[in-house]
Amino acid sequence: MNALAQLGMVSEHPSDNQISSAPFSSEDDRKDYFVEKDGMKFAGTHLLVDLWDARNLDDPEQIDRTLCEAAVTAGATILHSHFHHFTPNGGVSGVVVLAESHISIHTWPERNFAAVDIFMCGACDPHLAIPVMQRLFQAGRIEVDEQRRGRVQL
Amino acid sequence: MNALAQLGMVSEHPSDNQISSAPFSSEDDRKDYFVEKDGMKFAGTHLLVDLWDARNLDDPEQIDRTLCEAAVTAGATILHSHFHHFTPNGGVSGVVVLAESHISIHTWPERNFAAVDIFMCGACDPHLAIPVMQRLFQAGRIEVDEQRRGRVQL
Numbered sequence: 001m002n003a004l005a006q007l008g009m010v011s012e013h014p015s016d017n018q019i020s021s022a023p024f025s026s027e028d029d030r031k032d033y034f035v036e037k038d039g040m041k042f043a044g045t046h047l048l049v050d051l052w053d054a055r056n057l058d059d060p061e062q063i064d065r066t067l068c069e070a071a072v073t074a075g076a077t078i079l080h081s082h083f084h085h086f087t088p089n090g091g092v093s094g095v096v097v098l099a100e101s102h103i104s105i106h107t108w109p110e111r112n113f114a115a116v117d118i119f120m121c122g123a124c125d126p127h128l129a130i131p132v133m134q135r136l137f138q139a140g141r142i143e144v145d146e147q148r149r150g151r152v153q154l
Numbered sequence: 155m156n157a158l159a160q161l162g163m164v165s166e167h168p169s170d171n172q173i174s175s176a177p178f179s180s181e182d183d184r185k186d187y188f189v190e191k192d193g194m195k196f197a198g199t200h201l202l203v204d205l206w207d208a209r210n211l212d213d214p215e216q217i218d219r220t221l222c223e224a225a226v227t228a229g230a231t232i233l234h235s236h237f238h239h240f241t242p243n244g245g246v247s248g249v250v251v252l253a254e255s256h257i258s259i260h261t262w263p264e265r266n267f268a269a270v271d272i273f274m275c276g277a278c279d280p281h282l283a284i285p286v287m288q289r290l291f292q293a294g295r296i297e298v299d300e301q302r303r304g305r306v307q308l
Contacts, residue, residue: 082251084253088185094251106197106255106275108188111186111188115200150204
């Protein structure tokens with residue numbers, strides 16, 4: 001049992017499932033949800049974004065609002081968001097679950113560092129999320145690594 | 155408004171913040187939460203795990219249980235989990251938020267493909283999560299890409 005568990009933040013039953021109940025369509029059943037772009041076919045684009053010399057890394061409500069705005073700007077639909085604030089360092093961990101995958105963030109305010117990942121499929125452009133985040137974090141340096149997850153032959 | 159919103163799965167106020175309230179310790183304030191390993195100093199290890207020719211990709215409750223077991227096996231503490239089930243393809247999207255970062259999954263059952271990422275800091279070993287997932291997904295091929303997020307000079 002760690003300190004977080006003692007604070008009552010760890011549930012024995014943390015599950016929070018959402019099951020959609022749309023009628024099953026046999027026509028849609030064979031639809032291919034992979035993306036075709038730049039002569040490639042893949043599941044989705046995954047950006048790993050490291051923010052250095054960043055500010056405003058210790059306010060979970062502000063970060064939640066910003067990541068949700070970033071998701072919508074990228075063309076995504078928000079299904080759920082959940083953020084934690086850690087003491088004593090003030091770090092924030094959280095995720096926005098999207099109909100098109102997710103955005104996550106983990107911050108280390110004592111290092112002015114945040115690790116973000118933005119995974120989006122469909123017609124979203126995850127790169128559009130970065131300037132929205134930068135308005136809040138004002139990072140001195142941003143490193144972006146792009147992975148195309150699930151690449152298959154065309 | 156997309157189909158998911160029409161199903162009532164999109165909240166106008168999706169926030170679900172958890173703020174811990176441990177007393178602030180001036181001694182701990184200066185603690186460095188970055189990891190030192192293999193002659194490197196960094197924020198945490200981020201595994202991008204692509205599962206091909208996989209099974210059991212369309213049951214959110216089973217996937218939730220498996221990812222939570224995988225997190226604990228890797229030495230992590232679960233704070234929250236949230237999963238969605240999409241129709242008509244049966245795909246599952248979800249995340250387990252950890253005291254040590256997160257595990258996410260997005261599945262494409264029609265392609266027998268799942269994209270997982272496992273981000274863990276501290277003393278956890280994210281590689282230990284993979285065999286637990288493999289028990290459920292029985293993937294024919296697993297590709298693992300390891301990124302050490304937030305590398306700094308020692």
